[in-house]
Amino acid sequence: MFDKWLENQPVQQxxxxxxxxxxxxxxxxxxxxLMAQLGHDVARNYLNPDELAFVFDDLGAPEVAAYLRTNKFxxxxxVRHGDFGEIVTAGLYRRVRRWCVPILKLRYKQTPNQAVQGTDVLAFRFRLTPPVIAVPEVKTRAYRDRRMSKEAYDSLEKVLVRLDESLHFAMVRCSERGHQFLxxxxxxxxxxxxxxxVERHMVFVHDDDTWKDDIVTILAGLVTQPTELTVVKINGLKDFVARVYQAAETSAAPRRTETGEDTAA
Known part of the structure; x- marks a missing residue:
């Protein structure tokens, strides 16, 4: 879905x-x-299969939507915009760029309006020598904010210092799901x-109507090591995210792999 939804726009490096x-x-x-597909993906990022089985079996569609609004979304x-940015980033790295993204971090929220601590997204290429870890720092903005570049740079430096904590978190979550290979x-x-x-990555999910490339110029003046920046531009981002979450409320079952299994922890 992500490779059909998004396409490259020519840019000046x-x-x-x-x-x-x-x-x-x-x-x-x-x-x-598009709304239906993204709604499925949003639901999948918040809900694991066990939760679906235990909570949703006896609920009708209105009750499921109410449960999601109250307990998950x-x-x-x-916070919702930040979560959406992480969902887009995980989907982009897993489905388009073909990295291994072993956990969906939003499933481990303690309360809906608080973020899960640690790296926004972890992506791996285990079969390379040495194995490669991509650490994307994600920022989502529905408005123009020149401070975004500095905030992203500072946040990425902090999570890199504590990368082992995020790796341990991912390992424990994979162990709980029985993914011994991971x-x-x-x-x-x-x-x-x-x-x-370890590769430095940043993803900015931004309203296309308010985006200007001076954000890139500012960031380029800050980084001192190779860094990959991806900007996902969405027209009317605030309304777009609201409609995606409305679609997610009607999508109680996550998207599945071809084998019928939800393989992410």
């Missing part, structure tokens, strides 16, 4: 260590189909921190 990619909506999905607009790989990365390559 900044000088220095920053590589910039911009993604905009393609015309391969009509609006109704954030009412705070800022547990072994993550444990190896924790035991041998010198035998891994």
């Amino acid at each position: 900044p000088e220095g260590d920053l590589h910039y990619e911009a993604l905009v909506r393609s015309d391969r999905f009509d609006d109704k189909e 954030p009412a705070d607009i800022k 547990v072994r790989h993550l444990a190896r990365l924790l035991r041998n921190p010198g035998d891994r390559a």
Whole structure:
């Protein structure tokens, strides 16, 4: 779905260590189909299969929607936008760029309007030598904010210092789901921190109407190591996110893999 929803927009590369990619909506999905697809993906990011089985079996559609609004989906607009940015980022890295994204962090929210601590998204290429970890810092804005570049830079530096905590969190979650293949790989990365390559990534999900490339110029002046920046531009972002979450309320069952299993922890 993500590779059909988004397509590359030509950009001018900044000088220095920053590589910039911009993604905009393609015309391969009509609006109704896009909302349905994104609604499924939002629901899947908040709900694991066990929760579906235990909570939703005896509920009708209105009760499911009410449960999601009360217990899972954030009412705070800022938090909801942040969650949506993480969902888009995880989908982009898993389904388009073909990284391994082993956990869906939003499933582990304690309360809907609070963020889960740690790295926004962790993505891996375990089969490379050395294994590669992408650490995307995600920022979502429905309005123009020149401070975003500095905030993203500072946040990424902080999570990189505490990367082992996020790796441990991912390992435990995978162990709980019985994903021993992933547990072994993550444990190896924790035991041998010198035998891994860490890449700096940033993803900005931004309202297309208010975006200006001076944000890229500011960020390029801050980074001192190779950094990948992806900007996902969405027209009318605030209304777009609201409609996606409305679609998610009617999508109690997450999207499944071809084998019928939800393989993310």
